[in-house]
Amino acid sequence: MRRRIFPLIGLAVFMMLPPLATWIGEPYLVSTFTRIVIFAIAAVTLDLLIGFGGMVSFGHAAFFGLGAYVSGIIAHHAAEQITLFGLPATDQALIIWPLAILVSAAAALVIGFLSLRTSGVHFIMITLAFAQMLYFLFVSMEKYGGDDGLMMLERNPLPGLDMSDDWSFYYLCLGLLAVVLFILGRLINARFGMVLRSIKQSGPRARSLGISSLAYRLTAFCIAGAGAGLAGALMANHNGFVSPALLHWTLSGDILIMVVLGGIGTLYGPVLGAVIFLALEEFLPLAFEGAGLPGFKEHWRVVFGPLLIVIVLFAKSGLYGFLLGKEAADV
Amino acid sequence: MTSKFILALAGGLLAAVSAQAADPVKIGMITTLSTGAGYLGQEVRDGFMLAVNEEGGKLGGVPVKVMVEDDGRKPGNGKQIAERFLKRDKVEIMTGVIFSNIAPVVAPMTLKAGAFYISPNAAPSTFAGKSCNQNYFAVAWQNDNLHETAGAQANGLGYKNAFILAPNYQAGKDALTGFKRFFKGKIVGETYVKLGQKDYAAEIAQIRAAKPDMVFHFLPGGMGIGFLKQYVQSGLKKTIPLVVSSVSMDHRIMTAVGDMAVGVRNSSHWNADFDNAANKAFVAGYQKAYGKMPTVFASQGYDTAKLIASALKATGGKVTADADGFRAALKKADFAAVRGDFKFGNNNHPVQSWVGRIVEKDSSGKLINRSTGVIWKDHQDAYAKDCPLK
Amino acid sequence: MLLFFEQLLNGVQLGVFLFLLAAGLTLIFGIMGVINLAHGSLYMAGAFASALALRLSGSFTLALIAAPLAAGLVGLAMEVIVIRRLYARDHLDQVLATFGLILFFNEIAAISFGRQPLFMNIPPALNSTVELLPGAPYPVYRLLIIIAGLLVAGLLYVLISRSRAGSLIRAGSTDQEMLSALGINVKMLFALVFAFGAMLAGFAGGLAGPLLSVEIGMGENILILTFVVIVIGGIGSIRGAFAGALLVGIADTLGRAFLPGLLKLMLPPAEADGIAAGLASMAIYILMAGILIWRPAGLFPPQGRSGA
Incomplete structure (x- = not known):
């Protein structure tokens, strides 16, 4: 029962956030909320890999950053009116965003195909290595700003929506998060999801049943990559800026933490994880200041690090699992 | 009412x-x-x-x-x-x-x-x-000024060729471009290193092989300090001098590296001894x-x-x-x-003078950056002419 | 040719240095099955300890002793408080908990030492060069690192293959129950192995101090390199770590030294520089991906344990 109600309550809360921010006189908070929603998209797709596919990818930021760069680069070409691969560039979101998703999915196909030859720690490390490779690739791309990154002066326009309005953009991201969650929910409960979980639980047995484990896992990897690509494109639009920092391995770590904070193997958990993580990031420094320790303001991680350890050691099912009790596990 | x-x-x-x-x-x-x-x-x-x-x-x-x-x-x-x-x-x-x-x-x-x-x-x-x-x-x-001045200083010191290096990112590339804009000698080696790199063994060996008159680098903060230490260790600093910009040899860096900084040439728009x-x-x-x-x-x-x-x-x-x-x-x-x-200037960027500096020990043994003379008077940046402002 | 020899030596030096870190990491993984992201923090602890010891005592020898000692103690505490609870957990938990440790140690270092890099000077006796081949002077300090690293490698080999402690360790990686049955305190053994790995990392940190700068986050970059090393070598294998370390050290150095020249033969110089620098920084990751695709468990997968 709670399982059905929580997401609806969550949606209602998210809907209410911008007016709430205005009401308490902190309208700039909408920007923070948008970040949360965007990272939530990245986190739920990563959970498809970890929680349902048993693939601990430590390179999810690669697809996130790739999606961001695709929109950044195309918008840059459009703004400077330079052709891209001989085609005129556009700044239309309806063209750029699907492209970002497509490119990220294609990269996930290649990286996943190579990485899935390994398992366990090797899989963790090879996904990290591929992400680092892409990171250094963008650092050395002088044409697109290298380490300094690339500015996007305007958000990609979408017909019928004023993209420069922060509220509109927030609700758009929220809508996309809902769509992603809907699709993932359908997938997980369909045959695809069951096969994926059975492969996770017993790779060899699933194989003996005649299921091509690689095909299923690779498909999941591509879907997750595509979702991260969408999140990346949104982040590029939100920041008005892309830089290699979006592909850095610590960001992969951050997204991983969101998944665990919220609850591995739950559909909605990672959303909650993103909320907690980014809220802590925003408010722990302020808490130090409030506690009369302004000198510790920039050292909030000294609390966050041990907190993370405690959560991993003692609260494995994440906050969502805690809230839902047993119900969380069965999706 | x-x-x-x-x-x-x-x-x-x-x-x-x-x-x-x-x-x-x-x-x-x-x-x-x-x-x-x-x-x-x-x-x-x-x-x-x-x-x-x-x-x-x-x-x-x-x-x-x-x-x-x-x-x-x-x-x-x-x-x-x-x-x-x-x-x-x-x-x-x-x-x-x-x-x-x-x-x-x-x-x-x-x-x-x-x-x-x-x-x-x-x-x-x-x-x-x-x-x-x-x-x-x-x-x-304007960013380029820092490195242009180093190029001009290298001319003034009579160096005929230089080995230059910087991190592989925009500011690094701008620095080398700035240096080359005014340096009249030959560039015998130009190397980009990874941003945040700490070990320069490979680059220093390349410098030794290239035998330049001088080395210019733009390695901000800790990178530059690591480079200087390893450069001194390799014994090259005695034969191939360093000419850098002020940000690579400010008072903090100078005191951090100590005696190894002595003799390093740099250029600045300000000095404590003005x-x-x-x-x-x-x-x-x-x-x-x-x-x-x-x-x-x-x-x-x-x-x-x-x-x-x-x-x-x-x-x-x-x-x-x-x-x-x-x-x-x-x-x-x-x-x-x-x-x-x-x-x-018209583009709201400074028009100002630049001086050469050299790291020395003063009479009490403390390290100082001593001004060695004006390199440029009323120098403006290369981009001002493209700016429509008056 | 002389330049190539010098660069090769530089590559070996980097490789040997990486081995110091990789040995501990791979030992800990091979025996306890723990993937420890905070290994870089132990390296940092060693570097800070040696910088502090040098500042207080002025003796470089003391600094080099302080480094492994401090890192060993930190490592022991880390094992007892956190790592011990991770042995039975999956890799994801290990990655996350030790990621939390990194955040913690970085901030602790920032609070105690500030964010500015600390600098240690090389003792004057070591601050010179020797001519290994005529016309190729090589810094004494780097030579010292090569020798120290090779000594440690030799010591490890003897320790693991010839001594009683080594046979216990080897047994621990295969059959913990038998060890306990023999009355050996497995908990203690694991703690000691972890502390030993930490000491090696701390020693590397102490050695690195005078060469590089001692600063917050110095552990992370080297950590990733170290992971590349042990993954290439086969996780859990000391022999593999040695081979992987040399391979990575040489590939990285030669890439940085000669890629720009090579690319300039094919591309306009302005583009070649940027691309070469990019490729050089990607070189080891490409190497790693290539090796894993060819041999998914690395070059020398240990026999007892599957690649997991």
Whole structure:
């Protein structure tokens, strides 16, 4: 029962956030909320890999950053009116965003195909290595700003929506998060999801049943990559800026933490994880200041690090699992 | 009833207006206080606050409220802070940005919001040429100047060929381009290293093999220090001298590396030994307030505050309320800069002199950067001609 | 040719240095099955300890002793408080908990030492060069690192293959129950192995101090390199770590030294520089991906344990 109600309550809360921010006189908070929603998209797709596919990818930021760069680069070409691969560039979101998703999915196909030859720690490390490779690739791309990154002066326009309005953009991201969650929910409960979980639980047995484990896992990897690509494109639009920092391995770590904070193997958990993580990031420094320790303001991680350890050691099912009790596990 | 209402309204308005007059001018300072390069921002902040504290919390007789936030050298952080400053706190003057990867995020937001952007450090070419802006002022220099001057100094020292290296990112490439713009000799080797690289064994072996007259590098902060140490160890420093820009050999770096710095040539628009009244007061005041020698970054923070003070004084504390007046007053640059002569070019970037410096030990054995003479007088940047501003 | 020899030596030096870190990491993984992201923090602890010891005592020898000692103690505490609880957990938990440790240690270092890099000078006796081949002077200090690293490698080999402690360790990686049955305190053994790995990392940190700068986050970059090393070598294998370390050290150095020249033969110089620098920084990751695709468990997968 709670399982059905929580997401609806969550949606209602998210809907209410911008007016709430205005009401308490902190309208700039909408920007923070948008970040949360965007990272939530990245986190739920990563959970498809970890929680349902048993693939601990430590390179999810690669697809996130790739999606961001695709929109950044195309918008840059459009703004400077330079052709891209001989085609005129556009700044239309309806063209750029699907492209970002497509490119990220294609990269996930290649990286996943190579990485899935390994398992366990090797899989963790090879996904990290591929992400680092892409990171250094963008650092050395002088044409697109290298380490300094690339500015996007305007958000990609979408017909019928004023993209420069922060509220509109927030609700758009929220809508996309809902769509992603809907699709993932359908997938997980369909045959695809069951096969994926059975492969996770017993790779060899699933194989003996005649299921091509690689095909299923690779498909999941591509879907997750595509979702991260969408999140990346949104982040590029939100920041008005892309830089290699979006592909850095610590960001992969951050997204991983969101998944665990919220609850591995739950559909909605990672959303909650993103909320907690980014809220802590925003408010722990302020808490130090409030506690009369302004000198510790920039050292909030000294609390966050041990907190993370405690959560991993003692609260494995994440906050969502805690809230839902047993119900969380069965999706 | 109506008249009462109007009276009340008028009273309220009056109260609001008078409250506004007493409100201090809000200055947002987004700077880099953490990471290994955090001392740059700390020095800028300390220099700036020295000027504010000299007047007891005022600049040019106008009360100011300076809000300082750390961007952690990340553009994303810079954007969030800028958003908060502009939307929530309604700052009218934005300053503090150290790194050229933060400026392209913070500056456009600030300008779009109608506030003034006054940089105490970073000044990438983007805002110096055709995209210059009437409300964007750079107090320190245009980025290229730092390295152009090193090239000119190398000419003056008679070097015929050079090996140059920098990290593989925009500012690094700009640095080498700047150096080459004025260096008349031959470049026998040009190498890009990974940003944040610590071990330079491979590069130093390449330098040894290339046998240049001199080496120029732009390796900010810890990178440059690591390089210098390994360079000394390799025995090359005795035969192939280093010529760098001021940011690669400021007072902090010099004291950190100790005796190894002796003999390193560098160039700057400011030096602690400049003989003018403003500078003497600044150096003494800084030492008294913070118990250490100021770096070039502190001088830039101080000059930035003094520039703002001169403009606030001219407008009586009005910033965006009298944007034209404030802008004109800034452009006049009517203040005694600690670097001596200073004026703005058409693109709101400095036109100023540059001197050579060499690291030496003074009579008491302390390391100092001694000025060796003027390299350029009234030097302007290469982009000013593309800027439509007058 | 002389230049190539010198660069090769530089590559070996980097490789040997990486081995010091990789040995501990791979030992800990091979025996306890723990993937420890905070290994870089132990390296940092060693570097800070040696910088502090040098500042207080002025003796470089003391600094080099302080480094492994401090890192060993930190490592022991880390094992007892956190790592011990991770042995039975999956890799994801290990990655996250030790990621939390990194955040913690970086901030602790920032609070105690500030964010500015600390600098240690090389003792004057070591601050010179020797001519290994005529016309190719080589810094004594780097030579010292090579020798120290090779000594440690030799010591490890003897320790693991010849001594009683080594046979216990080897047994621990295969059959913990038998060890306990023999009356050996497995908990203690694991703690000691972890501390030993930490000491090696701390020693590397102490050695690195005078060469590089001692600063917050110095552990992370090297950590990733170290992971590349042990993954290439086969996780859990000391022999593999040695081979992987040399391979990575040489590939990285030669890439940085000669890729720009090579690319300039094919591309316009302005583009070649940037691309070469990019490729050089990607070189080891490409190497790693290539090796894993060819041999998914690395070059020398240990026999007892599957690649997991």
